[in-house]
Amino acid sequence: MVIDKGTFYGCSNYQKTKCNFTLSKQILGKTVTQKNIKKLLTDGSTDVIEGFQSKEKTFNAKLYWDGEENKLKFDIAGQPVNQGG
Incomplete structure (x- = not known):
C-alpha cells in the first residue's frame, strides 16, 4: 500500500517489505494528488494534470509508469502551451 509520507x-510497510517505491509529490512545479497516485497505480496512468512547467514551456500531461524502465513518464495531452504568451 502506498501512503503519504510528507x-x-x-x-506503508517499508520496514517489513523493504519496498523501495517512492514518488515525489512535486513534479515540474505541480503537486500530484493522492487521487492521481491511486489512479496511476491501479489504472497505469493519471488523469490529465494541467500546468507542468519545463524550462521553456507549460504543458498538460498524464503521468504513466513505464514498467520496462521502472520510471515515471509524461503522456503529453495535445500541444504544449507557451509560458507567458
Missing part, C-alpha cells in the same frame, strides 16, 4: 508517497 514530501513524497511511499510504501
Whole structure:
C-alpha cells in the first residue's frame, strides 16, 4: 500500500517489505494528488494534470509508469502551451 509520507508517497510497510517505491509529490512545479497516485497505480496512468512547467514551456500531461524502465513518464495531452504568451 502506498501512503503519504510528507514530501513524497511511499510504501506503508517499508520496514517489513523493504519496498523501495517512492514518488515525489512535486513534479515540474505541480503537486500530484493522492487521487492521481491511486489512479496511476491501479489504472497505469493519471488523469490529465494541467500546468507542468519545463524550462521553456507549460504543458498538460498524464503521468504513466513505464514498467520496462521502472520510471515515471509524461503522456503529453495535445500541444504544449507557451509560458507567458
